[in-house]
Amino acid sequence: AQSVTQLDSQVPVFEEAPVELRCNYSSSVSVYLFWYVQYPNQGLQLLLKYLSGSTLVKGINGFEAEFNKSQTSFHLRKPSVHISDTAEYFCAVSELGTNFGNEKLTFGTGTRLTIIP
Amino acid sequence: DADVTQTPRNRITKTGKRIMLECSQTKGHDRMYWYRQDPGLGLRLIYYSFDVKDINKGEISDGYSVSRQAQAKFSLSLESAIPNQTALYFCATRQGSGELFFGEGSRLTVL
Numbered sequence: 020a021q022s023v024t025q026l027d028s029q030v031p032v033f034e035e036a037p038v039e040l041r042c043n044y045s046s047s048v049s050v051y052l053f054w055y056v057q058y059p060n061q062g063l064q065l066l067l068k069y070l071s072g073s074t075l076v077k078g079i080n081g082f083e084a085e086f087n088k089s090q091t092s093f094h095l096r097k098p099s100v101h102i103s104d105t106a107e108y109f110c111a112v113s114e115l116g117t118n119f120g121n122e123k124l125t126f127g128t129g130t131r132l133t134i135i136p
Numbered sequence: 137d138a139d140v141t142q143t144p145r146n147r148i149t150k151t152g153k154r155i156m157l158e159c160s161q162t163k164g165h166d167r168m169y170w171y172r173q174d175p176g177l178g179l180r181l182i183y184y185s186f187d188v189k190d191i192n193k194g195e196i197s198d199g200y201s202v203s204r205q206a207q208a209k210f211s212l213s214l215e216s217a218i219p220n221q222t223a224l225y226f227c228a229t230r231q232g233s234g235e236l237f238f239g240e241g242s243r244l245t246v247l
Contacts, residue, residue: 028176053235062140062226062238063179109178111236123194124236126171128178 021046021114025127032100033135040095040130042084042110051113052093053124054084058106066108069093080104105134139163142227142239150247155214157242159227165237167230168210170194170202172223173241179226185210217246 022045032038051070055063067078074086084095093110110127140161149155166187171179181194183202191204203211214221222245228236
């Protein structure tokens, strides 16, 4: 069964500094990988996704993530953060099974990113 | 209007009461999901449905039931609410293996 680990529950970062939010997954088969963002009092929205192809994936708001199969990681990065990036970020994995199209998404426990002015 | 609409957005109820949370979507997606969010636990899957006739239990289905009344509607029921069901509940939709689209959440408090 698949699982996702986000080791950092909270990450404080100064404004305009770079940030990396870590995500590691466990699966015995190929996977799809996602990062979602949840702004205060809102639902989740997709930041970026890896389905296949290039391992460096670019998303909205200047975020990017790199899929590393050997390290089973999908870390999220941004070179310069803004106050508006304050939110909770969730990594999610979906296993590719034999019943294609019916995969379930498993979420990590989330990382709360706080931007310090 | 939102693509995925949840009602009610907030609800306070008492232990033992029956509660229904409703979800409707205008995206035409076949797959619908109910998740529960608790601080420090992330999102956990309660039930999911791949079409009107296909409903499946998620990892924490005990104490919950669902109904897929139509392709666009998926309701979550708590037959007899208890305090540890206090949480933020999200409905989501998905087409195939693509991304999930979430509603804005329903905050339930059970006293």
